[in-house]
Amino acid sequence: MLVGIGPGSTDHMTARARAAIAEADTIIGYVTYIKLVADLIEGKEIIRKSMTEELDRAIESLARAREGKKVALISSGDAGVYGMAGPTFEVLFQAGWTPPAFDENGVVEPGGIEVEIVPGASALNSCAARVGAPLTHDFCAISLSDLLTPWPTIARRLDAAAMADFVVALYNPKSGRRTRQIEEAQRLFLRHRSPDTPVAIVKSAYRRRERIEFATLATMCDADIGMLSTVLIGNSNTIVQHGLMVTPRGYANKYDVEGGGATREGERPGRSLSTGLNGWLENLQMDHAAGESIEALALRHRLPADYIRDTLAQPLAIAEAAAAATEEEA
């Protein structure tokens, strides 16, 4: 059982995570995570590993499972988000493991080893909850650790996320040895985003030593950032008000939010925006027919020219879309 224990307070652990730990004979994990569940593991075999021993944790888990032990491999946050689920499957596949067969009662056939991933709130979920509502629109998670990932891959993702105006959660932003990565991230972001872009630095969310600091893209590197921090960078619409970081969902695109909430002219509740896909496709055809070049359209919409060209060459599917269901959405 790969158990995501959430941010580290038992309050924010799921019932299933708690039950998985209770059912287990053996608990394996990074020493710090083991401490976070200390009150749940009395009487069990405990195997504490250091931070570098991720593959060892998976190998040890497989060895114990082969002995017939029920093993809980502990991850902080979500076991699937930069957690132990990935390395464990890598080790299992390497060792020739295959998913077990089940008998007619749903019980694993002899010799089989079942794997369960127990999801939980990852750092981005927990940190967002502590600072307001920064993840209300599209977002990315990027780890700044270059211990297993080449820098150009990381830099390319930072550049793309900054350009396309994603809210970004930086995992592993800084360590004792890795101090320049966060400065490079800032530099890549400043090529696309305003220096005033809100940034929140959250350390040890929901733990005893929790610390929340607000900054901007210009000042973020002066903040106290370490191994237990997550850095949240807002998008171009994100605001900080009354000590809360909020990314608006876009209601102002459709409703007169300031003036009583009426629907804006040309927009309909429960329907795509007039600048949504179908409206945009129509306007693109019209603007092109009126003489606007593919290059000019690409520049104005900040989209690749070949995408604009291909789009103009495709048949409009509006009739088909309009004929479709009656389903309504927010």
Added chain:
Amino acid sequence: MLVGIGPGSTDHMTARARAAIAEADTIIGYVTYIKLVADLIEGKEIIRKSMTEELDRAIESLARAREGKKVALISSGDAGVYGMAGPTFEVLFQAGWTPPAFDENGVVEPGGIEVEIVPGASALNSCAARVGAPLTHDFCAISLSDLLTPWPTIARRLDAAAMADFVVALYNPKSGRRTRQIEEAQRLFLRHRSPDTPVAIVKSAYRRRERIEFATLATMCDADIGMLSTVLIGNSNTIVQHGLMVTPRGYANKYDVEGGGATREGERPGRSLSTGLNGWLENLQMDHAAGESIEALALRHRLPADYIRDTLAQPLAIAEAAAAATEEEA
């Protein structure tokens, strides 16, 4: 209390979410989410809203809170990830709400309204757990709903995420009326990614009607995709093996995973890769000194030329980095 109830099975709800619902006098939410917590809300005032009434849910919550009621506003998944936390703060700010003052015992001063966000596993966490370990490396969440977001914004994000090789979770991929957005997403992805890229479509994770389907980027639009689906698109390293979708973390960059696990030549456990930031900076200087042009370097590393130019102009901070702490990482 903005309560993220997780995927919808009480097993995967946190203790705090459960307690928040128990403490509440009034439960407000979309009818479907109210049904998911039916066994926890007996005897409470229940206000059911339709999907389009997101702002109404927030307005109603504020009205009840002003009457002195303790309100739980329910979101499926995480209240902060495309959930009610954003719209609620928008409504609160609009209504002139400010965070309350607390007395010396930590009790809210009369007239104050306290807001708590209760994080939970969002769809990307739950769906990932059901298909294997797809989110073990950098990922994005992108909503294909154009009801509040113009299409060029969505398209730009799809293009950027595809180009920079993020794993992507598509929220709101398709509805009765919105059928073409997923095809456009596929078209934007195919400009950068192999048609064989693994895709998983997860419907109603952990609920009674859960359905998991594997496809590829080429075939994803033939899958059964609807309002309750999340679409997970792998990165260029993601594999599907034994019915499990796994994104490798990158151990093979540092260790001879196939051949016994020895550290590769030039790499050190617990340290940045030789192609990590410092190594990359050194090589960049050397390659440029050896005559490789900025444009050639930009092309080879697939990074913007101005970033390469600025990087070459900056002083190397290697000495400083090397002098830093003794901390070790995975």
